[in-house]
Amino acid sequence: NAFQVRLLVRAESIDTEVYQEYKKRGATLHAISYDEEDGLVEALDGTDVLVSAVGAAGLVSAQIPLVKASKRAGVKVFFPSEYGGKFPDTPSPLSAKSDVVKAAREQGLPVATLSNGGFPEYMIIPPLGFSLAEKKVTIWGEGNTKVTWTTVRSVADWLANVLASVPTSELQDKELLIQGNVYTLNELTKLWEQKHNDKLQVEHRPLKEIEDRLAANPKDFMAILTHALDAGYIHFDRNDNALYPGWKPDTVESIL
8 A cells, every 4th residue: 555556558458357457456547548648648647656667669659658748747757668787878679778768858757767687587588598498508608797687576576665665756867776686697507407406408609609690680689688698788786675675586596
């Protein structure tokens, strides 16, 4: 009961089971269209904090309308769909994230970005070298770069508790970083082996293979992530974990 939760949902999705379950738990549902700014303003009226969780396809198309409507509605702080790591400002599918933050600042809308490193549920997968069902792992590079790992559930837990306990004014225009676990790719393979009392077939391949993929296609998202794992873009030298003193993030072992 720390706050009232509103969910902005596309009209075609509002009757689905997942949203109706949130409604039973006390959230209010608002059918919206990102093409109708006045409707967004009405749905956001009186809202203190807007947390965006749109997927990659909607980083700009959904969030720019949300930024404009949030400013009109008087939202006090906007959390864009940032998450992930901290990437250099270079042309890639991820550059849309910085475009959204820039747009919010141009509108005079207070922004708070939240980065959590890699979601292990979505990154320990075959396209990134982890074919665990086949007991095979491919690592491009040495595999000794530190990587921050935080599960989706742990991110939500941290953010909900921080929003309930930290004044909104103290979150405005902040770059927030959280770390659930820190493991290199080599350490990750050892964790799996220890948990399952089994061995993985680990192959190290030249990082140049990934660099060549990026040279051929700068929008190769899996290559971007693979390169980032080696380059250190998915790890932080500091964190804001202490804003929620009781935080107990999920372990990586729990999802291996």
